[in-house]
Amino acid sequence: MDALIQDLRYAARSLLKRPGFTAVAVLTLALGIGANTAIFSAVEAVLLRPLPYPDADQLVLLRGQALSTGTFREWQREASSYDRFAAVSTGQEQFTGGPVPQRISSLIVSEEIGPELGLRPELGRLFGPDDFRAGAGVVAVVSDRFWRENLGAARDAVGRPLALGDRVYTLVGVLPADVGPLPSLQAAVWLPLSPGARSQGTGIVARLKRGVALRAARAEAAMIAHRLSASSRVQGSEPSVQVESLRDSIAGPWRRTLLVLAGAVALVLLIGCVNVANLLLARSAERRREFALRSALGASRGRIVLQLFVESLLLAAAGAICGLALAWWALRAGLALLPYAVPRIGEAGIDGPALAFTLALSLVAAVGFGLAPALGSSKADLGEALKEGSRGLMAGRRQRRLRSALVVAEVALALVMLVGAGLLIRTYLILNPSDAGFDARNKLVVRVALPGGHVADPSRLADELDGLVTRVSAVPGVRAVAAVTDLPFTGNALVPDVWIGDRQVAGRALASWVLGRGATPNYLSVMGMSLVSGRAFGASDGAAAPRVVVVNQSMARHYWPGANPVGQRLGLAEGGERVDAAVIGMVNDERVSGEESGSVPELYVPLSQFPSAHADLVVQTDGSPLGVAAPVRFALRAAERDVLINDVTTMGRLLFDSVASPRFNALLLGALAALALTLAVVGLYGVVSYSMSQRVHEMGIRIALGARPGRILWLVMGEGARLVLLGAALGVAGALGLTRTLKGLLVGVPPTDPVTFAAMVALMLLAALVACFVPARRATKVDPVVALRYE
Numbered sequence: 001m002d003a004l005i006q007d008l009r010y011a012a013r014s015l016l017k018r019p020g021f022t023a024v025a026v027l028t029l030a031l032g033i034g035a036n037t038a039i040f041s042a043v044e045a046v047l048l049r050p051l052p053y054p055d056a057d058q059l060v061l062l063r064g065q066a067l068s069t070g071t072f073r074e075w076q077r078e079a080s081s082y083d084r085f086a087a088v089s090t091g092q093e094q095f096t097g098g099p100v101p102q103r104i105s106s107l108i109v110s111e112e113i114g115p116e117l118g119l120r121p122e123l124g125r126l127f128g129p130d131d132f133r134a135g136a137g138v139v140a141v142v143s144d145r146f147w148r149e150n151l152g153a154a155r156d157a158v159g160r161p162l163a164l165g166d167r168v169y170t171l172v173g174v175l176p177a178d179v180g181p182l183p184s185l186q187a188a189v190w191l192p193l194s195p196g197a198r199s200q201g202t203g204i205v206a207r208l209k210r211g212v213a214l215r216a217a218r219a220e221a222a223m224i225a226h227r228l229s230a231s232s233r234v235q236g237s238e239p240s241v242q243v244e245s246l247r248d249s250i251a252g253p254w255r256r257t258l259l260v261l262a263g264a265v266a267l268v269l270l271i272g273c274v275n276v277a278n279l280l281l282a283r284s285a286e287r288r289r290e291f292a293l294r295s296a297l298g299a300s301r302g303r304i305v306l307q308l309f310v311e312s313l314l315l316a317a318a319g320a321i322c323g324l325a326l327a328w329w330a331l332r333a334g335l336a337l338l339p340y341a342v343p344r345i346g347e348a349g350i351d352g353p354a355l356a357f358t359l360a361l362s363l364v365a366a367v368g369f370g371l372a373p374a375l376g377s378s379k380a381d382l383g384e385a386l387k388e389g390s391r392g393l394m395a396g397r398r399q400r401r402l403r404s405a406l407v408v409a410e411v412a413l414a415l416v417m418l419v420g421a422g423l424l425i426r427t428y429l430i431l432n433p434s435d436a437g438f439d440a441r442n443k444l445v446v447r448v449a450l451p452g453g454h455v456a457d458p459s460r461l462a463d464e465l466d467g468l469v470t471r472v473s474a475v476p477g478v479r480a481v482a483a484v485t486d487l488p489f490t491g492n493a494l495v496p497d498v499w500i501g502d503r504q505v506a507g508r509a510l511a512s513w514v515l516g517r518g519a520t521p522n523y524l525s526v527m528g529m530s531l532v533s534g535r536a537f538g539a540s541d542g543a544a545a546p547r548v549v550v551v552n553q554s555m556a557r558h559y560w561p562g563a564n565p566v567g568q569r570l571g572l573a574e575g576g577e578r579v580d581a582a583v584i585g586m587v588n589d590e591r592v593s594g595e596e597s598g599s600v601p602e603l604y605v606p607l608s609q610f611p612s613a614h615a616d617l618v619v620q621t622d623g624s625p626l627g628v629a630a631p632v633r634f635a636l637r638a639a640e641r642d643v644l645i646n647d648v649t650t651m652g653r654l655l656f657d658s659v660a661s662p663r664f665n666a667l668l669l670g671a672l673a674a675l676a677l678t679l680a681v682v683g684l685y686g687v688v689s690y691s692m693s694q695r696v697h698e699m700g701i702r703i704a705l706g707a708r709p710g711r712i713l714w715l716v717m718g719e720g721a722r723l724v725l726l727g728a729a730l731g732v733a734g735a736l737g738l739t740r741t742l743k744g745l746l747v748g749v750p751p752t753d754p755v756t757f758a759a760m761v762a763l764m765l766l767a768a769l770v771a772c773f774v775p776a777r778r779a780t781k782v783d784p785v786v787a788l789r790y791e
Contacts (some may be wrong), residue, residue: 003303004310011311022281024183025276029319031675032269033361034326037350041331043258045348047251054118055207056082060214061249062204062221062242072110072193077202078224081217082206086112086195089202090184094375094449094644095150097163103449103646104146106164107187114775116205123147124158124173131172131192139192140169144177146188164189181250181343205246218243223762250343251435256744257665263741264417264672269361271413271676273369274406275683276315280370281403282690284308312370313363320362324350327358328662338664383662400691404723407680407687411727411764412734414680418760419735421673423742423749424666426756431659431747436489437590439528443651445487446472446617446632449644461611462543468643469520471635472619477628480620482526485518485612487589488602489658493517498577498603499571500559506601507573514555516572518607518615524550524587526620534566534585539714541606547572547581548606552589556599563660574610581605591658618651625650665745677764681771688720689775699782709780716779720772728761 039584050056060082067075072087079085085109090703095104113119114126122144131139140162142151153155179185184203193570208217225241244252329351335345450464465483473481485555486493494516497507506514521537532553541548549570568583587604607615621628629648638644643695692699739751749756 002323003306007307008314010307011314014311015314018283020281022318025279025315026318026322028275028363028679029316030322030326032272033320033323033358033365034264034330035265035323035672036262036269036329036361037323037354037358038257038330038334039258039262041327041348041350041354042334042342042345043262044353044357045344046254046258046342049344049347051250052178053246056246058208058210059116059246060206060208060217060243061246062206062243063249064225067204067241069204072204074228075224077267078227079206079220081209081212081220083209084112084116084207086110087202087224088113088184088205089193090187093164093189093191095164095188097150097161103189103644105186106189106191107184107191108191110193113205117182117185119179120176121173122176123155123169126173126175127190127192132194138167138169139172140164141173141175141190142171143175143179143186143188143190147174162189173746181342182246196662207227207383214243214245221266237341253573254342256741260420260741260745261668263738264420264669267413267417268676268679269365270368271410271679271683274366274410274413275679277369278403278683278686279309282686286695306404309366309370312366315370316362316366319365320358320526324355325476326357327354329349391510391604403687407723408727409682410680410729411724411768412731415731415760415764416674416735416738417669417673417676417730418764419731419757420739420742421666421670422756422760423739423746423751424662424669426749426753427745427747428659428662428666429597431591436655437588439657440651442621442623442625442634443526444619444621444629444648445651445654446619446636446648446698447646448615448617448636449646450613461613462608465520465607465611465615468636469617469639470630471630472617475628475631475635476634477618477622479622480522480526480621482523482620483520483607483615484523484618485607485615487616487618487654488517489655490616493602496603497571497573497578500568515602517602517604518610518612520607523604523618526618527590529590530588532586532588533564534583535696536585536587537604537606542608543611545609547574547579547609548584549581550587550604551583552587552602554589555603557588558601562735572605583771591655593638662745662747677767680764684720684724684768685774686769687723688716688772689778691719692716692775692779699779703782711774712780713776717769717772718775720768721774724765724768724772728764732757 051059053059062075072085076085089108091106091108092103093106095102103776109127111127111129111132119126119143124141126141127139142162147153147157158171158173160171162171175190180206208214221241221243248255331348331350335348338345448468450461469481469483472478494506495513496516498505498514506512519537521539521541524531524536534550536550537548549572551565556563559565559570560568565583565586569580570583571578572581573579589600590602619625619628619632633645633648636645702712702715736752736756743751
């Protein structure tokens with residue numbers, strides 16, 4: 001222990017004598033350790049931490065077309081691999097009990113959901129068996145957030161009426177503030193599953209029996225789905241059900257992103273460790289005489305290795321302390337900038353698991369960057385060291401090879417990072433909102449809904465929407481107004497059944513599908529879209545007129561290749577029956593959320609022929625769109641007191657948000673790749689620069705014998721170029737394998753895209769050229785007289 005304390009004191013004094021070296025090493029380690037700690041905290045919270053439900057490992061989620069509230073009880077009777085079932089079906093309700101009508105999320109649940117998840121109400125009670133019987137009173141349970149924001153957190157709210165749409169419910173309870181990470185449980189209001197209900201899009205939370213494997217449960221679910229698919233209840237749906245653990249169903253969509261980021265920061269730390277190892281090798285070369293004298297005075301090799309390893313531990317500890325501060329800041333900044341809601345990400349923090357991970361990571365890093373320099377330096381020979389010191393020759397060949405190998409590894413790892421970042425950046429550029437297929441400038445978007453009870457007659461829906469459009473058009477500063485069921489880049493759209501001739505070619509139950517949008521006649525002109533052929537909707541295309549559609553170029557290429565679609569006929573589902581429609585026009589492709597532009601077939605139908613209670617109003621303005629937001633709201637309220645205004649924003653903001661995920665991924669991995677490139681370039685510069693500082697005598701002789709500056713420049717840069725080319729070759733080979741893990745995050749670009757590979761290799765070579773040029777140019781300036789006199 002005395003020896004260890006002595007080594008610690010000596011190591012601290014030694015590092016403080018070289019503040020520049022120490023600062024660079026600590027900063028490099030802090031960046032790597034801090035980034036890994038931050039990402040580990042997120043991975044642990046989202047992917048590894050147990051769910052807050054009793055026996056959560058036995059909980060599974062069943063989803064699929066063969067599931068509905070109508071078949072829920074049959075699943076309960078037929079399934080033998082499961083202990084209990086609880087049905088959940090998401091929806092929306094119109095809350096009209098507040099000062100302003102609003103649309104809220106709802107969840108239809110069976111009576112088993114509370115006991116299944118171990119939920120206890122914060123106020124009142126949850127649903128009981130009597131609430132699910134025919135003729136029972138209409139009751140509801142609300143979330144803690146809804147209770148606080150809309151009911152004033154009044155404790156006497158339980159027992160009061162709750163107006164939802166055209167029905168009045170009795171509020172019987174308030175859910176706890178923390179209902180767990182299952183997204184559907186975050187609904188504002190819970191409603192009991194009524195007998196005879198028929199709702200598709202239902203999920204089932206089930207508990208596996210003890211000893212039943214997930215594979216066996218999936219096989220049984222597939223057989224039950226196949227039997228039910230033959231019944232009238234699920235005719236036309238796919239005879240399949242997806243069964244996955246509840247943990248995977250919650251974290252699944254973000255698993256790939258988090259693991260990719262974890263791999264990226266691990267590469268950054270590895271590059272940082274290689275860089276610090278190179279710094280330690282350079283420093284140990286300067287201390288060879290010291291180590292040789294220690295050996296001559298009786299110090300064992302193990303004692304020297306221990307001394308050097310203690311220095312590595314001190315560097316790693318300092319890097320870990322700074323890294324924890326960096327991780328704390330990175331988590332706060334990352335949570336603020338995260339463009340999407342990741343389940344349980346708010347639980348990430350610098351807690352016990354994160355501290356343990358940082359400690360283990362610091363020890364691994366200390367061994368990683370300190371072991372090779374320590375073992376190499378402990379072999380110093382006294383006679384050789386004194387000779388080399390007197391002649392000023394560079395370190396031994398073995399040490400030079402080790403440092404060169406480390407630089408090759410840095411270049412290879414950095415190139416893998418660059419290629420991955422390049423692929424994600426190309427994905428973002430492909431989805432760039434500036435090429436959306438329409439003009440987003442000076443446009444306000446207002447999402448509205450007409451209460452179902454107010455417009456019970458579907459034939460009145462088009463007239464009601466026309467009235468809203470007319471009101472908004474009269475607002476000063478508004479140039480034009482159009483309505484569409486769903487804007488193309490919001491991720492929402494109808495998926496209609498489509499027939500061409502006698503064959504159904506698209507629909508939810510088929511592998512092929514088409515997006516359908518209802519729009520007013522001026523939608524195409526307000527959006528600034530181009531009519532390629534034919535005509536757009538007109539006033540003559542009313543509810544009583546023959547059905548017509550306009551298709552985009554992708555649909556024309558897909559279903560009528562090489563032909564003009566105008567004049568063609570197709571079938572659409574209307575009210576459960578097929579109706580024929582004529583194609584009257586073709587427009588350019590517009591951006592669909594998450595898809596490459598022009599890759600999705602779309603069709604547009606007149607809202608007057610296919611009315612909807614929900615629509616997005618596109619308001620073309622003369623100036624800033626937000627400048628007319630308040631007058632537009634007032635006009636809508638004056639037109640229809642009960643109209644629901646779900647959102648008011650600009651077209652530009654919606655476009656910006658539509659690519660938030662690929663933009664965030666590209667920025668984050670791009671920043672990590674830039675850091676990796678910087679570390680690799682610094683490492684290369686250090687090796688070449690140190691090599692030249694040890695070859696001053698050689699360069700002096702070469703220049704004295706008539707070597708031209710160009711020859712010296714080429715000689716020095718060639719040494720660095722060999723290392724870079726070897727590292728680039730290894731990096732390309734590694735990237736070809738590793739970038740396949742990015743496949744789920746890429747759109748419109750393959751994981752082995754040759755353009756990205758070539759561009760990133762060129763960037764790596766250019767950066768390496770700059771790194772080698774500086775010491776090479778310095779070598780051409782060597783004065784032979786000074787160099788020889790110094791030697």
